[in-house]
Amino acid sequence: MHGPAASSLQHRTVLLHEAVDAVLTDPQGVYIDGTFGRGGHSRLLLERLAPGGRLIAFDKDPEAIEEATRVRDPRFSIEQTSFARMGDVCAERGVGAVQGVLLDLGVSSPQIDNPARGFSFRFDAPLDMRMDPSRGETAAEFLARATGQQIAEVLRHYGEERFAVPIAKAIVARRESGRPVRTTGELSEVVARAVKTREPGQDPATRTFQALRIQVNAELEELEQGLNQALALLAPGGRLAVISFHSLEDRIVKGFIARHAKAQVDRRAPFAPVPEPRLKALARIKPSTAEVADNPRARSAILRVAERTEAPLA
Template identity: 70%
Template structure:
């Protein structure tokens, strides 16, 4: 079985349940937006009382199956899991008859079982099909995108989602290979092509890192899903409810940081400067980074950032 070490496990759970100047909210309903292999869900269940509830979501059918069998099974009447994207959070909870929650956790990282399985196509370290879909039963694979997109579109994706300064050169090489009758269909082929196209390498980083990130974000519409989930979470949280988001790269973190900042400051209508200022909807509670011990034990945690915010009572 491919293992997974949950990042910021205790910090995220404590951030969800704890309350300022009040007892922890242990009998509430909480959402684990990315079950993965269940580390956060299990720790949250251990923290909750008998009336507590955890609703987990995951778009990866393998993660959903892991919740029902084997060493990662969660056998607890307070727990349920649904196969869905966290962007569909509001609709899924409405179907469960849930219209308010006490906390929402979004762990935006790719799980180790996804990265380490060559058949999933997420990693340049293992040769396999260039898939990259979180849910392999839906949507277009990375290979299919590269087989149809024009050079300009490919360059824009790699530049915008990967922050890759050699995006144009990589796109040109991809299209040239495709037009030569040998389109890129495997992770190994893509990694080799990028290594030849990227002339300057960042210390300690494989030249294919940014390109793989860009294609994964595109294929799974990760940034759009995140924006939808943040808005849905805000609407669902009860006063005092907590939002906790763990991100692993600057594009995700920028969206989360901007969202919390926007919802944490009053918006003054310049057309009516003397009108009452509407209340803010969130209170930012700060950010948390993994400690040195966690990074040493799990190097994949080194880029993680946990941001936490609380729904304000005034906004209810």
């Protein structure tokens, strides 16, 4: 199979300057790009870092790792693993604290546009959807083993799909007839038959594909773990910047920042000293009208920025 034309595999980094401006406070510091992707944020961070600065990047996607080999900079290194492991990796490298953590939670355009990856209903291909194709079960394997109730729960919870039950029933019925869903085209066809109405301009399968991608890659669990790791690593005054692309992710990020931006009272010990807030919310930034016009995939992006508060005096 011939791959898509090179032009369709180009990736435009969303909120590039806004995110780097927000996270970079000390050019001599150590920074984490938890989602290297095609390297847009990493390259701009390296441009802005001083000679003594350092950037540690993470990505599970082997294509992203291959792209990172083009970055010839001694201040840069990358790990092929989830950003949820950033604490372990920093500990292994003797890094006790960092000045900034940047997470861009969007799926990169080359992943979506490459039919072989199985992320898109625009191409008929094996239904894979794994960020790291070398481990874990594919979306097709999940649909082959899950009960109708499990499938419906995934579609409802991760895709906010109101037709979750009829879609799940249709997937199971097809499987029981001896024709399990194995390709993106087959899944798209099943969903189109089960969904009677849809918002104008949105493919009926959009929410189903989103939900299965989140399920297969455990994206929301990894986000929770990654946020906790980032908070533990940030030095006082260090910044956390997270770009999310759908409401589930943004809700987690917003809630995490809000939770750590207020004093946490331990009700089991009401007279104990109240711990100081650990974060201060700084900004919520949306792409400009010009950026959305130039790159429609940016329209749902939200950048949230928070700062690690000073450690209280002993």
